[in-house]
Amino acid sequence: MSGVLVHLPSEERTEITPASEPVSLRLGPGDVARFGRGSASVPVDLRLACPAVSRLAGEIRVTEDHWQLSNLSTSQTYLVENPEGAGEYFRVPPRRAGAPVPFEFARVVLPARGAAVSFQVFAPDHAYLGTSGMADLAGTGTLAGFSLDETSTYFLVLVALCEPRLRDESTVAVATTPQIVERLRSRPGCERLTARAVSSHIDYLADEKLRITAPVTGPGQGVRRNGKREAVAGLALRFGLVREEHLGLLPPRRPAFHRPGVAGA
Structure with missing residues (x-):
């Protein structure tokens, strides 16, 4: 530096x-x-x-x-x-x-x-290691800790889930399933996205991609679902799997999405 x-x-x-x-x-x-x-x-x-x-x-x-x-x-x-x-x-x-x-x-x-x-x-010029010479090291290749396809629908769901925290609108809340459906519906390829599909994508992220193994407890299914969404968003943000530049994958925002219940919104 x-x-x-x-x-x-x-x-x-x-x-x-x-x-x-x-x-x-x-x-x-x-x-x-x-x-x-x-x-x-x-x-x-x-x-x-x-x-x-x-x-x-x-x-x-x-x-x-x-x-x-x-x-x-x-x-x-x-x-x-x-x-x-x-x-x-x-x-x-x-x-x-x-x-x-x-x-x-x-x-x-x-x-x-x-x-x-x-x-x-x-401090604009932090140093990072290059990749030259790394491929010549002996032994088996190193597996990625988290393997995410940024062109997939589940990644769009993940970005929409994390959007409130990425925009610093809330340090705690994450987007709800209906909000994610409404947020992505205007994007080409997501016109028929349903709440059940969003929930399936979140389950897939938690169980297969991010491997969140801690039990999410609560008296009802809604509480457990909220806990899973928060765990997925928290892990993705902590490890930088979703960053501010990924917000460009989402459609332009409409005021009504962020101002529910306001007259004239």
């Missing part, structure tokens, strides 16, 4: 904080940038003009292949969000040193009075 770009957007003047200009820092491997409220005796590279932020709140350290965040506060927990993910984030507790950040684009959020204080970190 050649380095990262740290960007602090401009802030409008408020009763608590003065107006500020945007700040951008370019850091290479081995560089360290400290952030916080700062003072004459506590210099910082990224000044966060908020009285709720520690004078020396934390630091960013760039390594050869990733960057790390240290929380130097004794009481505040920071969040690192992935703005391009489906609500993905992790916490950095007080005094945590060198927490590795896996996101290529991250937002660091510090608690404050009123609106939270945040800045962005861009």
